[in-house]
Amino acid sequence: MGKFEKDAKVLLEAVGGKENVSAVTHCATRMRFVLADEKKADVRAIEAIPAVKGTFTNAGQFQVIIGNDVPIFYNDFTAVSGIEGVSKEAAKAAAKSNQNPVQRVMTMLAEIFTPIIPAIIVGGLILGFRNVLESVGMPWLGQQIADGAKVFDVDGNPVWNTITMVSPFWNGVNHFLWLPGEAIFHFLPVGITWSVTRKMGTSQILGIVLGICLVSPQLLNAYAVPGTSAAEIAENWTWNFGFFTINRIGYQAQVIPALLAGLSLSYLEIFWRKRIPEVVSMIFVPFLSLIPALILAHTVLGPIGWTLGQWISAVVLAGLTGPVKWLFGAVFGALYAPFVITGLHHMTNAVDTQLIADTGGTGLWPMIALSNIAQGSAVLAYYWMNRKNEREAQISLPATISAYLGVTEPALFGVNVKYVYPFVAGMIGSGIAGFLCVSFNVTANAIGIGGIPGILSIQAKYMLPFAAIMLVAIGVPFVLTIFFRKAGFFTKAEDETVKAPQVEALQEAKEAATKVELVEVMSPLAGEVMPLSQATDPVFAQGVMGQGVVIVPNEGELVAPVDGVVSVLFPTKHAVGIVSTDGVEMLMHIGMDTVNLEGRGFTAHVSQGDTVKAGQVLIRFDMDVIRNSGYVTETPVIITNQDQYQADALGELPRTIQRGEKLMIASRL
Structure with a gap:
């Protein structure tokens, strides 16, 4: 059996x-x-x-x-x-x-935008920091100031200068940071066309080339198009073929043109692959795919996509600024969390980016950040009511922190949707916050980290109103969650039999183990060790699988962190479990979604059931294969029998670590 x-x-x-x-x-x-x-x-x-x-x-x-x-x-x-x-x-x-067809489109958009979200978030943080440097002013009395800045006006009153006006150093930092900011947002079409080809399984390098052809310096920058007359474009910014001309217009920061161009390239490549003999496909397939896609991009798809993007942003902008903007804000704020559950929320990335390109800012992102906060506050209230229940606390508290930092899946799937009433409380709180947000016309410079750090992306003149609205998004769901629970509104029966137990250990290894109070766990990898809450996968980040850390390796060798028995070795060699001789059960998962590689790039040096010593090589892996396939190499190192052992990371995180260095202490509960 x-x-x-x-x-x-x-x-x-x-x-x-x-x-x-x-x-x-x-x-x-x-x-x-x-x-x-x-x-x-x-x-x-x-x-x-x-x-x-x-x-x-x-x-x-x-x-x-x-x-x-x-x-x-x-x-x-x-x-x-x-x-x-x-x-x-x-x-x-x-x-x-x-x-249904809508869900399929949303799934495709999600798979296209997910790989480029980290870059967009970094860009948002950069713009948010530059926003502080350029826009936040105060009287800098007694400070050295840059050329053109004044400490006092003609009447002797203090002048409010920005940080860049006062400090040459920070002025230089501000200019320097424009380099990555421009690379991320101006050249966003390159990332989109690459991601489309990656998702479609076609040649990614062709996607990159196509994206570059949409933002080349030889083209009139998209940001300059509105200020350039049609006559000047016709004279200086066209390709003249004698019988006809094509406008040399760039598509910097444009989403839909890049999306359509990337899809045309992929479908052309798929079409020609099926019809051109393999012996000459390397020559003709790339040529017959890239050139027609490029022509379509600059003649048909680009202009259509530009127009569609402007229509979408105009409709959303009308909702954000029109006579019933309060209703738009309340509805969007309330419904964003359900969007996350269905996957529709990925569509907002495209809309946000289009709004930023067309209007210089977005009113959607502030409401998204507030929705994250509201759902996090609902889980915080649930944690407060169940703080004496260790099992519930282990799930709800990390989920709260995750939501406050912009990742709501652990909160939604782990608590809110499961018990309903926190979910409803969060929706109501975010709906009120959305109403206030559009009422005060709060606008973000760019997409940034969601949740509480989202304030860094808000334009300086709206930071104080946004901070006040954040308090509403924190307080209202917290109070409503407690009220709904006590009043019995929207509640489901919370039977203890429904709640998830810990992962069972291999019985044989458990019986053989000699339990001790403290177990030293060595690092199985060399690299940078970070808190587990920063893991990409919400299941790991929220601690569902166990407690521990996540390591970003700089070498492709995984060794045993303890003496013990290999309890599980996955057929794809990307993850391994160990039961230590002291009774600590561990799991090490190399990369995220690397199961899709089906073992490519991984070599196991042990088998399931082997007895191993700390420092013994378990798996060697090719980090380039993982990265080139579009996956991250971050590796959770977790203690799975957290009902018996508590994992405490050693030293301040993040930090650099070598294989064999002390990583964690497992304390017996």
């Missing part, structure tokens, strides 16, 4: 039986189902299964969080169900049948 055979049988029945499972696969922590009818899945019964830590639905897939024993569970499930597993990509393809 398999270890999870009983649980697997219960899960099969709870998901609606074999006939309701269209496809099933797994990643490093979750079973991923494509169900014929998701309504047949009994979520309450599933979450009551001992091995299950939680559930959620995303992109047409019903996902069941198991933990580092998921390969064993998966094998037992396929054995008892008789269902043949499929690859992750095949499951994603099957999941599309559960999505």
